[in-house]
Amino acid sequence: MDASDRDGRDGNDDGDDRNDRGGSDEGDDGLGFETRAVRAGEESASGPGGSGDIVTPIHLASTFVADRPGDPTHGYKYSRLGNPTRDALETRLAALDDARHASAFASGTAATTCFCLSVLEPGDRVLAFDSLYGGTRVLFDDLLARFGIEIEYVDATDPEIVASAMTPETALLWMETPTNPLLKLCDIEALAGLADEGDATLAVDNTFASPYFQQPLSFGADAVVYSTTKFLNGHSDSVGGAVVTNDDALAEAVAFVQEYGVGAMLAPFDCYLALRGAKTLPVRMRQHEHNALEIASYLREEKRVTEVYYPGLETHPQHDLAARQMEGFGGVVSFEIDGGTEEARTLLGELELFDVAVSLGSVESLIEHPVSMSASYVSEAERQAAGITESLIRVPVGIERTEDLIADLKRAFEAL
Numbered sequence: 001m002d003a004s005d006r007d008g009r010d011g012n013d014d015g016d017d018r019n020d021r022g023g024s025d026e027g028d029d030g031l032g033f034e035t036r037a038v039r040a041g042e043e044s045a046s047g048p049g050g051s052g053d054i055v056t057p058i059h060l061a062s063t064f065v066a067d068r069p070g071d072p073t074h075g076y077k078y079s080r081l082g083n084p085t086r087d088a089l090e091t092r093l094a095a096l097d098d099a100r101h102a103s104a105f106a107s108g109t110a111a112t113t114c115f116c117l118s119v120l121e122p123g124d125r126v127l128a129f130d131s132l133y134g135g136t137r138v139l140f141d142d143l144l145a146r147f148g149i150e151i152e153y154v155d156a157t158d159p160e161i162v163a164s165a166m167t168p169e170t171a172l173l174w175m176e177t178p179t180n181p182l183l184k185l186c187d188i189e190a191l192a193g194l195a196d197e198g199d200a201t202l203a204v205d206n207t208f209a210s211p212y213f214q215q216p217l218s219f220g221a222d223a224v225v226y227s228t229t230k231f232l233n234g235h236s237d238s239v240g241g242a243v244v245t246n247d248d249a250l251a252e253a254v255a256f257v258q259e260y261g262v263g264a265m266l267a268p269f270d271c272y273l274a275l276r277g278a279k280t281l282p283v284r285m286r287q288h289e290h291n292a293l294e295i296a297s298y299l300r301e302e303k304r305v306t307e308v309y310y311p312g313l314e315t316h317p318q319h320d321l322a323a324r325q326m327e328g329f330g331g332v333v334s335f336e337i338d339g340g341t342e343e344a345r346t347l348l349g350e351l352e353l354f355d356v357a358v359s360l361g362s363v364e365s366l367i368e369h370p371v372s373m374s375a376s377y378v379s380e381a382e383r384q385a386a387g388i389t390e391s392l393i394r395v396p397v398g399i400e401r402t403e404d405l406i407a408d409l410k411r412a413f414e415a416l
């Protein structure tokens with residue numbers, strides 16, 4: 001495919017038709033995504049009584065003065081329950097999804113756990129995509145299952161399969177799109193319809209797309225969950241997570257579990273880092289996508305590559321859904337090589353620019369072999385069922401110069 005006809009969501013763009021496809025470039029406040037990414041949440045420091053800081057200060061205090069007992073004079077009482085730097089980040093995160101509420105967590109995993117604890121009860125069933133982030137699968141199977149919650153994994157690429165797996169006990173549809181590491185998609189709008197009919201909650205882990213490329217709430221999802229560790233912070237220097245929703249009761253339940261149950265809030269310094277990182281989310285995402293498309297196109301031509309997974313390729317089985325549901329195709333490409341673990345390790349060892357590491361969504365390009373690394377704690381049978389083979393390699397593409405990245409890959413393939 002021609003990569004140039006897909007330059008992704010671009011709020012400052014002229015004729016790119018992707019802008020007209022019903023995304024939410026303009027929020028309820030009439031401001032574009034780029035403006036909200038830079039400015040939302042920064043008001044408090046420069047507002048009345050503030051010090052005039054252009055960026056939100058890092059408020060390290062664990063407790064706050066009350067002029068009269070029982071009266072939180074300055075709006076804050078104790079940092080687990082509320083902190084000005086965290087408030088600023090939560091305001092920003094809500095604005096990016098055009099939502100009313102966001103809670104910032106100590107990790108994406110903490111966000112997932114607290115979300116599940118706030119919506120599930122013993123006897124409930126969870127229907128989850130069979131192509132999920134491995135850590136979420138461990139949390140479902142080894143933790144939730146102990147509390148009398150039944151988990152079933154289904155091929156959610158087909159909404160019919162999800163529909164036929166739903167029962168009256170199904171309380172939560174837990175989805176991810178695109179998924180890790182095979183970049184499968186599910187149709188958020190179709191699943192939101194099923195959740196409504198079945199009186200279930202639909203949560204979408206939107207970590208891979210980021211709010212810049214996909215807005216699940218606008219398709220009817222009840223909540224969006226993030227690992228801010230990835231694209232939202234974007235600089236490999238902070239672990240964090242978030243739950244975002246328009247549902248007041250759900251937001252209150254999540255805040256209760258976070259503040260009074262698990263206590264898994266994001267620390268002020270990490271809130272500051274995520275606030276800073278999120279300012280450049282739009283420009284980073286555009287370059288991630290540009291590089292990912294170029295790399296995916298190059299890999300398709302590479303003789304030692306047998307399969308390329310990237311929703312931006314017309315050969316991706318769900319390319320049409322991606323074009324409809326996403327404002328851009330994201331920055332992660334996976335591929336299969338002609339060979340197994342040994343060849344994969346040789347290839348990774350030859351690369352100079354791509355760092356061999358897990359995680360994704362940061363400015364620097366990474367590469368990993370899921371069987372040896374990110375999926376190594378998943379049993380072999382589960383890996384096979386999920387299609388994670390020895391020949392699979394995942395590339396979270398960074399924002400470096402495209403030509404440098406492709407030259408590095410070419411050099412490494414020649415050495416194979």
Ligand SMILES: *Cc1c(COP(=O)(O)O)cnc(C)c1O
Nearest residue numbers: 107108109133205207227229240
């Ligand atoms: C990394 C990741 C998580 C877990 O987030 P942590 O911040 O590592 O706890 C969840 N979902 C997806 C899709 C991820 O990539």
